[in-house]
Amino acid sequence: MTVKLHASANNRIGSLPSADRGRIFTWLSDFSQNQSGSGNQLHRVNRAPGLWTARISDDYRAVTFQDGPDWWVLYVGHHDDAYRWAEGRKVSVDDDEVVMEFTSAGISEIQAEARSPQQPDVRPLVSKDLVSDRQLAEWGLTEQAIVVLRAITSVDTLLEYATNLPENVADRILGTACGEPAEAATKPGGTSRDDERDYARSNLDIRRTYYIVDGNEDLMRVVQSPMAMWIAFLHPSQHRIAYGSFSGPAKVSGGAGTGKTVVALHRARHLSRQGKRVLLTSYSDTLCANLREQLALLCTDEEIKNITISTVHEVALDLLKTAGRALKPDRQGLTLRWLKELADYGDYTRSPEWYVMEWEHVVHAHGIKTLDQYLEISRSGRGSALREQERRLVWSIFQQLIDKLREAGITDWATICMTAREAIEAGDITRPYDAVVVDEMQDLRPQELRFLSSLAGKGENALLIVGDMTQRIFVPRFSMKSAGIDVVGRSFCLRINYRTTLQIKSLADAVVRGASGNGEVDTAVSVYHGPSPIVRSFKDTAAESRFVADSVKSLLESGALQAHEIAVFGRHADRCKPVTEALVQLGIETHSLSRDVSPDGAVRVGSFHRAKGLEFKSVFVVGVSEEEVPDQRAVEHLFEPAALDEALERE
Numbered sequence: 001m002t003v004k005l006h007a008s009a010n011n012r013i014g015s016l017p018s019a020d021r022g023r024i025f026t027w028l029s030d031f032s033q034n035q036s037g038s039g040n041q042l043h044r045v046n047r048a049p050g051l052w053t054a055r056i057s058d059d060y061r062a063v064t065f066q067d068g069p070d071w072w073v074l075y076v077g078h079h080d081d082a083y084r085w086a087e088g089r090k091v092s093v094d095d096d097e098v099v100m101e102f103t104s105a106g107i108s109e110i111q112a113e114a115r116s117p118q119q120p121d122v123r124p125l126v127s128k129d130l131v132s133d134r135q136l137a138e139w140g141l142t143e144q145a146i147v148v149l150r151a152i153t154s155v156d157t158l159l160e161y162a163t164n165l166p167e168n169v170a171d172r173i174l175g176t177a178c179g180e181p182a183e184a185a186t187k188p189g190g191t192s193r194d195d196e197r198d199y200a201r202s203n204l205d206i207r208r209t210y211y212i213v214d215g216n217e218d219l220m221r222v223v224q225s226p227m228a229m230w231i232a233f234l235h236p237s238q239h240r241i242a243y244g245s246f247s248g249p250a251k252v253s254g255g256a257g258t259g260k261t262v263v264a265l266h267r268a269r270h271l272s273r274q275g276k277r278v279l280l281t282s283y284s285d286t287l288c289a290n291l292r293e294q295l296a297l298l299c300t301d302e303e304i305k306n307i308t309i310s311t312v313h314e315v316a317l318d319l320l321k322t323a324g325r326a327l328k329p330d331r332q333g334l335t336l337r338w339l340k341e342l343a344d345y346g347d348y349t350r351s352p353e354w355y356v357m358e359w360e361h362v363v364h365a366h367g368i369k370t371l372d373q374y375l376e377i378s379r380s381g382r383g384s385a386l387r388e389q390e391r392r393l394v395w396s397i398f399q400q401l402i403d404k405l406r407e408a409g410i411t412d413w414a415t416i417c418m419t420a421r422e423a424i425e426a427g428d429i430t431r432p433y434d435a436v437v438v439d440e441m442q443d444l445r446p447q448e449l450r451f452l453s454s455l456a457g458k459g460e461n462a463l464l465i466v467g468d469m470t471q472r473i474f475v476p477r478f479s480m481k482s483a484g485i486d487v488v489g490r491s492f493c494l495r496i497n498y499r500t501t502l503q504i505k506s507l508a509d510a511v512v513r514g515a516s517g518n519g520e521v522d523t524a525v526s527v528y529h530g531p532s533p534i535v536r537s538f539k540d541t542a543a544e545s546r547f548v549a550d551s552v553k554s555l556l557e558s559g560a561l562q563a564h565e566i567a568v569f570g571r572h573a574d575r576c577k578p579v580t581e582a583l584v585q586l587g588i589e590t591h592s593l594s595r596d597v598s599p600d601g602a603v604r605v606g607s608f609h610r611a612k613g614l615e616f617k618s619v620f621v622v623g624v625s626e627e628e629v630p631d632q633r634a635v636e637h638l639f640e641p642a643a644l645d646e647a648l649e650r651e
Helices: 007-014 018-033 081-089 106-113 131-140 141-152 155-162 165-177 193-202 216-224 228-232 236-243 259-274 285-298 314-322 334-346 354-363 371-376 386-406 413-425 446-455 502-513 541-558 573-585 641-650
Strands: 003-006 049-053 060-067 070-078 087-092 096-101 210-213 250-254 277-280 307-311 433-439 463-467 490-495 496-501 525-528 566-570 590-592 603-607 618-621
Touching: 003 018, 007 070, 018 060, 018 070, 049 081, 060 081, 060 087, 060 354, 070 087, 070 096, 081 087, 096 106, 106 141, 131 141, 155 165, 165 496, 165 618, 236 259, 236 490, 250 259, 259 277, 259 285, 259 307, 259 433, 259 463, 277 285, 277 314, 285 307, 307 314, 314 413, 314 446, 334 354, 334 386, 354 386, 354 413, 371 386, 413 446, 433 446, 446 463, 496 502, 541 566, 541 573, 566 573, 573 590, 573 603
Parallel strands: 003 070, 250 463, 250 490, 277 307, 277 433, 433 463, 496 525, 566 603, 566 618, 590 603
Antiparallel strands: 003 210, 049 060, 060 070, 087 096
16 A cells, blocks of 8 residues: 655645644654554545545645555645645546546636736736647647636646646646747647656656655655755656756756756766766855755665765865875965966056956966967957967966966866866776766856866766856856867756745846846746745844844744754855854854754855855845945956956856
C-alpha cells in the first residue's frame, strides 16, 4: 500500500507556516503507515464521488483519493477550503497518473474568482490577446477546457490545470501565460503522453506530478524543508534538461526563481546515478554550502558519494597541488590593490579603475602573458583604441604588477585557473571527474570557465552551465564563445518564475529601470501573487534596527516562520551589525553567511553579494539610502564613461 503526495498538495504545504507544516508532517507520517486509523476520521465528500477528507487537526483537512491499494493526497487546507476544493474536482487515475477535471462547481468558483471585487485588477493568466481560442482548440483543448482556462487568475490553479494536459500542451500554455509568443496555430509536436508515461514507469522517483511517501526520512525531507518542494517536482521544461542527453556543452539561462539551481541539482544526481564522478561547482563558498544542503534533500548517501561540491578556485588550486605545482593564491585582493597603486603613480591620463577593467577584460580574459601578445590582441568593446606607444605604456604597468606578484610569491585566481587548464591540456593532470555542473556561471570569468571546460573534457553530457547574465555583479560581459564553450543548439531558457511574487519582482524591476547604467531587467515572468513589499523610512540606523528586530521577534513568536527562514541583508556585511546587535538583545541568534556552519535556529545575516542564489521566506533589506546604494566607494573617481556605466550597472 502506497501513499502518493501530489504536487498540488505539496505546493500548498510549502506555503503554510512552519508550525502547521509540522502538524501536517506528523499526520502524513501516520497516514502512510495506517490509512484506516481512527484518528484520520475519513469522510466521503458527497458532492465529489471517490474523494475523501481526512482530519489533520481541528482546522486542517486533507483531500484524498483511493486507487485500489494506493492513496493519493491531493490537497491540504482549512476545513471549508478543503471541501470547496474537493467539490470542484472530478478525479480519476489513468495509468498511474491522477487526472483532475473541473466540475461545474469548480468552474463557477474559478469564474467567481476572476470577477472578485477584492481583486479588480486581476486578469486571466491566459487571455485571448495572448492566444486565440482557435489555437487552443488546435492544441487539443475542448470547448469546456478553454472556458475554464480563460477564467483562471491563480497560478496554483493554472499549474494544477496544466498537470493534467499532455506535456507538450502544458508547456505551450505555461509559456504563453509567461508572455512567450504563441506559435503558429498547429498542434504542437514533441513528446507524446504515452512517451511520458513510459519514462515515468522506468523512473518512478522522478515524476513531476507526485512524490511517493516512502518512509519518514524521505517525507521529512519533502515537507519540512522550504526548498524540498522545488526539488521534488520538476516542470517538463526543467525535466528535459536535467535528464536529457547532449552531444556537447549545454547552457541553461533564466531569471531569478526559474529553477536553474534545481535543474543543476537534478543533473548532478542523474549523472551520479549513472556511476559518473561529478563536480558541482559555483563561485562562492556560501553558494557551495547552500548546494550541499539542497543536495542532501534530494540525494541518497550513495548518490552523494559520487558528487564533489567545491568552488572553482579551490578545485583548480587542489589539482595543481596534487600535481606538485602548489601556488599561493591572492586571498586578500592584493592584485587589484597593487594595480591601482601602480597605475595611479605611473599614468596620469587614465584612472586606476581603467587599468582594472583592462586587466580583467583584455589581459586575463585572453590569457595574455607578454607584451607581444598585448600588442596584437583585439581590444574590441573597450572604447577608444590604443596606439602602439600607448599599449607599451599600459603594459609597463602590468609588467610591474606581474613582477610584484612574483616577488611576493602569490598568484591571482585567474592565473591559477589558467595554469590548471594548461596542465590538464598538457596531460600533467588527470581529470578526476567525468562531468561538471556549474551553477551561477554569470559570476565566473572567462579563464575560470575555460578551466572548467577543460576539466569536463569533450565527451557527451560532460558540461552543464547554469546562470543568468542579468544577475551578473562580479564580472564584465562576455560570451560563451569567447570563453571557448560552444553551446549552439544546446542552450535553453527557463521563463517561469516559481519563487518571486509579481509584487516583489515589480518593485525590483522598477529600481533597476530607474538606475543609471544599462538597467538590464530580468525577462522571466512572475505568476505568483502576494502582498506588496513593505517600504519604510527611519530617522536613523538605530530606529531601523529596532524595527527589524521587533518584526523578526513577532514572526518567530507567532510561529509563522522559523529563524533560518528569515534573512537580513545590507550593501556590505558591516551595515548589518546594528541589526545583529538589536536581535541579540532580544535573545535571537544570528548567523553570518560568511561562515560555513548554518544552525537552523539562527536568522541569516549578510551582504547583498551573499544573498545570491539563496532563498528565504522573509527578507529585510537595510540601509537602502541614496548614500549607500549605489555604494559611493564603488563609483567615486570613475571618470571614464565605460567604467562608470559598468560600476553603476552592477550596483
